[in-house]
Amino acid sequence: MPLYLALTSVSALLAVSVYAIVDRRNHDVSRNVYRLCIGLCGVIFLAAVMPRGAHVVSTTLPLGLPWIGMHFRIDVLTAFFLAVVNLGGAAASAYAIGYGAHEKEPIRVLPFYPAFLAGMNLVVLADDAFTFLVAWEFMSLASWALVLTHHHEEENRRAGFVYLLMASFGGFALLMAFGVLGGVGGAYDFASIRESTRAGWTSGLVLALAIVGMGSKAGLAPLHIWLPLAHPAAPSHVSALMSGVMTKVAVYGFIRVVFDLLGPPAFWWSVEPMTFGAASALIGVLFATIQSDLKKLLAYSTIENIGVIFIALGLALAFKANGMALPAALAFTAALFHVFNHSLFKSLLFFGAGAVLNASGERSIERLGGLIHSMPKTAFLFLGGCVAIAALPPLNGFVSEWLVFQAILLSPALPQWTVKLLVPAVGVALALSAALGAGCYIRAYGVAFLGRPRSEAARAAHDPDRWSLATMAVLLTLCLTAGLLPSLVIDTISPVAKDFVGGRMPTQAELSWLSIAPVAESRSSYNGLLVFAFILFSAYSARWVIHKFGTARSRRAPAWDCGYIETSPMTQYTGSSFAQPIRRTLGVIAFSVRERLDMPAPGDTRAARLSVDVKDRIFDYLYAPLTRAVESCAAGLNILSLLTIQEYLALVFAALVFLLVLVAI
Amino acid sequence: MELLTIDIAHVLAGALLLTSFMLLYQDRLSGLINIYTLHAVILSLSVAWQAYYQDAHHLYLTAAIAAIFKALIIPFSLRRIIKRLRIHRTVEVVGGVGITMLIGIFLVALSLVVMLPATASADPLSREDIAFALAIVLLGLLMMVTRRNVVSQIIGFMSLENGLVLAAAGANGMPLVVEISVAFSILIAFIVIGIFLFRIRERFDNVDLSELDRVRGGRS
Numbered sequence: 001m002p003l004y005l006a007l008t009s010v011s012a013l014l015a016v017s018v019y020a021i022v023d024r025r026n027h028d029v030s031r032n033v034y035r036l037c038i039g040l041c042g043v044i045f046l047a048a049v050m051p052r053g054a055h056v057v058s059t060t061l062p063l064g065l066p067w068i069g070m071h072f073r074i075d076v077l078t079a080f081f082l083a084v085v086n087l088g089g090a091a092a093s094a095y096a097i098g099y100g101a102h103e104k105e106p107i108r109v110l111p112f113y114p115a116f117l118a119g120m121n122l123v124v125l126a127d128d129a130f131t132f133l134v135a136w137e138f139m140s141l142a143s144w145a146l147v148l149t150h151h152h153e154e155e156n157r158r159a160g161f162v163y164l165l166m167a168s169f170g171g172f173a174l175l176m177a178f179g180v181l182g183g184v185g186g187a188y189d190f191a192s193i194r195e196s197t198r199a200g201w202t203s204g205l206v207l208a209l210a211i212v213g214m215g216s217k218a219g220l221a222p223l224h225i226w227l228p229l230a231h232p233a234a235p236s237h238v239s240a241l242m243s244g245v246m247t248k249v250a251v252y253g254f255i256r257v258v259f260d261l262l263g264p265p266a267f268w269w270s271v272e273p274m275t276f277g278a279a280s281a282l283i284g285v286l287f288a289t290i291q292s293d294l295k296k297l298l299a300y301s302t303i304e305n306i307g308v309i310f311i312a313l314g315l316a317l318a319f320k321a322n323g324m325a326l327p328a329a330l331a332f333t334a335a336l337f338h339v340f341n342h343s344l345f346k347s348l349l350f351f352g353a354g355a356v357l358n359a360s361g362e363r364s365i366e367r368l369g370g371l372i373h374s375m376p377k378t379a380f381l382f383l384g385g386c387v388a389i390a391a392l393p394p395l396n397g398f399v400s401e402w403l404v405f406q407a408i409l410l411s412p413a414l415p416q417w418t419v420k421l422l423v424p425a426v427g428v429a430l431a432l433s434a435a436l437g438a439g440c441y442i443r444a445y446g447v448a449f450l451g452r453p454r455s456e457a458a459r460a461a462h463d464p465d466r467w468s469l470a471t472m473a474v475l476l477t478l479c480l481t482a483g484l485l486p487s488l489v490i491d492t493i494s495p496v497a498k499d500f501v502g503g504r505m506p507t508q509a510e511l512s513w514l515s516i517a518p519v520a521e522s523r524s525s526y527n528g529l530l531v532f533a534f535i536l537f538s539a540y541s542a543r544w545v546i547h548k549f550g551t552a553r554s555r556r557a558p559a560w561d562c563g564y565i566e567t568s569p570m571t572q573y574t575g576s577s578f579a580q581p582i583r584r585t586l587g588v589i590a591f592s593v594r595e596r597l598d599m600p601a602p603g604d605t606r607a608a609r610l611s612v613d614v615k616d617r618i619f620d621y622l623y624a625p626l627t628r629a630v631e632s633c634a635a636g637l638n639i640l641s642l643l644t645i646q647e648y649l650a651l652v653f654a655a656l657v658f659l660l661v662l663v664a665i
Numbered sequence: 666m667e668l669l670t671i672d673i674a675h676v677l678a679g680a681l682l683l684t685s686f687m688l689l690y691q692d693r694l695s696g697l698i699n700i701y702t703l704h705a706v707i708l709s710l711s712v713a714w715q716a717y718y719q720d721a722h723h724l725y726l727t728a729a730i731a732a733i734f735k736a737l738i739i740p741f742s743l744r745r746i747i748k749r750l751r752i753h754r755t756v757e758v759v760g761g762v763g764i765t766m767l768i769g770i771f772l773v774a775l776s777l778v779v780m781l782p783a784t785a786s787a788d789p790l791s792r793e794d795i796a797f798a799l800a801i802v803l804l805g806l807l808m809m810v811t812r813r814n815v816v817s818q819i820i821g822f823m824s825l826e827n828g829l830v831l832a833a834a835g836a837n838g839m840p841l842v843v844e845i846s847v848a849f850s851i852l853i854a855f856i857v858i859g860i861f862l863f864r865i866r867e868r869f870d871n872v873d874l875s876e877l878d879r880v881r882g883g884r885s
Contacts, residue, residue: 650810
């Protein structure tokens with residue numbers, strides 16, 4: 001029943017995209033489409049959380065390949081990810097009711113948006129390789145069309161091209177991964193893949209291909225280059241979906257292949273996810289720290305968070321391979337918890353960025369500032385999102401990262417030296433990225449929302465419509481709830497962990513005072529409610545003390561101008577100034593930064609210029625040589641299109657003779 | 666008696682192979698068509714002998730099709746074509762006949778080396794036949810590669826197809842339907858190529874393929 005409900009809603013979503021084309025002349029079409037999307041996402045969400053009669057529900061529909069059909073299935077993992085996808089989908093649709101009204105060419109968004117939602121749902125529901133790949137490509141193509149919404153700008157076209165390239169590369173890797181999984185017999189439904197056994201090196205190959213294929217969609221370094229290009233290009237609610245939800249669908253694919261289809265893990269499987277995860281976390285956060293484009297900053301921060309999730313998944317693999325069910329469950333739960341959290345606060349932050357973009361027309365934080373006066377409600381909600389993603393208690397980001405660290409602390413029990421040495425290094429990288437991440441969001445919030453407005457647009461900005469504000473408020477409430485009552489989320493995830501890593505964390509609801517204890521209460525525990533109460537208490541008592549013994553009324557006075565005569569808002573500390581220490585210290589290693597100072601000679605009246613050139617090393621050292629190689633190959637093969645008929649025949653003939661000689665030998 | 670039967674089959678197949686070499690060597694168009702007629706006649710004899718030996722009556726039909734289409738209709742129309750194109754006295758420049766023949770001998774050796782081990786379990790008659798057939802196919806392809814004139818290319822293609830029919834007749838059990846449809850498709854290919862021949866002639870005043878390459882802008 002839940003499965004059919006979900007599938008019906010997915011086909012209804014596809015019908016909505018047809019409706020968006022048919023009814024494009026109607027002025028209300030945008031509003032109607034988004035309303036329908038909210039409703040359908042809500043229905044699928046209900047289908048995911050409603051109690052299922054059986055543990056696993058599956059069905060085969062006579063679509064697609066003849067005699068094989070399409071297999072669909074809901075198990076605990078599917079249900080969890082369906083809930084995440086559709087929560088994000090419903091939020092983005094609700095936000096878009098207000099936000100989408102500003103779209104100049106709605107026909108470029110509306111047909112693809114429901115299709116994109118449907119594609120993501122189908123990936124999660126698929127139960128055979130064929131359906132999975134078709135849905136995966138459908139999702140990629142629909143999101144590509146959305147990235148190209150504002151295709152008049154050269155930059156966006158380039159973003160679309162890079163995204164399409166990475167998506168097709170990832171799809172190709174997945175195709176090969178499933179080809180190896182299916183084996184020579186070629187049974188491509190997941191049930192028979194699960195039952196088949198395979199040699200060690202085959203599993204390693206599938207693992208590598210899955211990391212490349214899923215990682216290219218999730219934004220795992222070094223396959224992350226499309227995120228910072230594509231996320232700013234898409235409209236904000238689509239960016240929220242791509243960043244908060246689509247990357248999670250890729251995480252789902254990784255879990256499905258590696259934890260489920262590939263069978264019992266070996267310990268060395270954990271090395272790849274952890275290494276790439278740590279690299280993504282560091283690269284993501286470092287680039288986020290020096291970005292001044294708000295949406296690019298959020299995109300880089302997504303890369304960081306995906307890194308955190310993959311680190312936790314790698315840990316879960318290591319523990320599971322050694323039969324340590326409880327730590328494995330802890331790491332796995334932490335990963336899924338972070339998936340849930342990140343989908344919430346990343347959507348919230350992208351919505352906030354969208355509101356700022358709409359109100360001021362500015363994406364660069366260097367030209368914003370003082371938004372807390374012009375957009376107070378957005379500023380409050382955005383602050384909540386920043387606190388959550390910066391992993392500060394009592395919000396939810398803290399809980400999941402804390403759980404990851406708890407899992408890392410259990411790693412000395414692992415017997416293999418490789419993993420034993422790797423995990424602390426990964427832990428250090430994680431700690432560094434967590435701290436830098438907090439700094440990054442302090443900078444983003446401080447420069448964009450505090451201080452004085454740096455441009456007229458920032459001064460004239462105003463809060464968005466009620467739909468947008470309400471959506472953001474709901475997301476913030478969810479973040480707060482998940483942070484204060486983490487035991488609820490952990491107990492929801494526990495059945496998934498039980499099925500996929502063979503163990504579960506202790507039932508948290510049984511602990512007193514709503515605290516959580518990952519392993520045992522004697523070892524470590526956390527109580528979000530207590531922390532929240534303490535924060536409230538100390539803040540209000542401090543306020544009371546100040547107002548009691550200091551002045552009782554607040555007054556607003558001009559800021560001290562350091563004795564200068566007239567200070568322009570541009571003299572304020574900027575985002576680049578904040579980022580400069582990081583850029584200077586790590587610039588040479590991480591970003592290949594080039595600073596150029598153009599100082600005029602004495603007597604010359606022109607202005608001095610300082611220009612900073614930041615490049616991604618991965619782009620220079622990995623992608624540029626690759627591009628050159630492909631181009632030279634293509635140029636070399638060009639000759640083949642200009643042969644004479646005889647030469648073509650001779651080619652065929654030579655190939656035939658060559659093969660015959662091979663047979664003869 | 667058994668041995669004599671097999672020997673006769675081998676003689677016929679060998680003659681077919683020899684005729685392929687003659688095709689490869691011949692540079693006069695009208696001579697080429699004559700040799701092709703001979704090729705088709707030997708093919709039809711060979712298939713008829715197979716029919717007799719295997720006691721498979723439908724192969725007689727195959728032989729009849731080969732005789733009628735390949736030994737009568739196609740040579741006849743080819744002759745008409747070259748008359749109408751006024752190229753029946755043309756001597757085509759075939760560069761390096763010696764090397765071509767050497768390559769041909771190498772191809773025959775190659776197909777024997779490939780086929781004899783591969784068909785070790787088959788009966789001796791079809792074993793040799795299939796090896797010969799592969800050699801004929803390869804020689805036909807070689808002819809298409811080395812010739813520039815469209816008519817010689819058609820003849821190379823037709824001789825290649827004859828090799829296929831020989832292989833099919835040897836491997837007892839090819840359904841008649843397949844045989845008939847192959848024969849018809851060859852005929853249709855012939856018609857299409859014939860029409861194109863006239864179109865090419867109309868445009869370029871000769872039927873040398875290098876003209877086509879010049880139009881495509883390629884190197885010739």
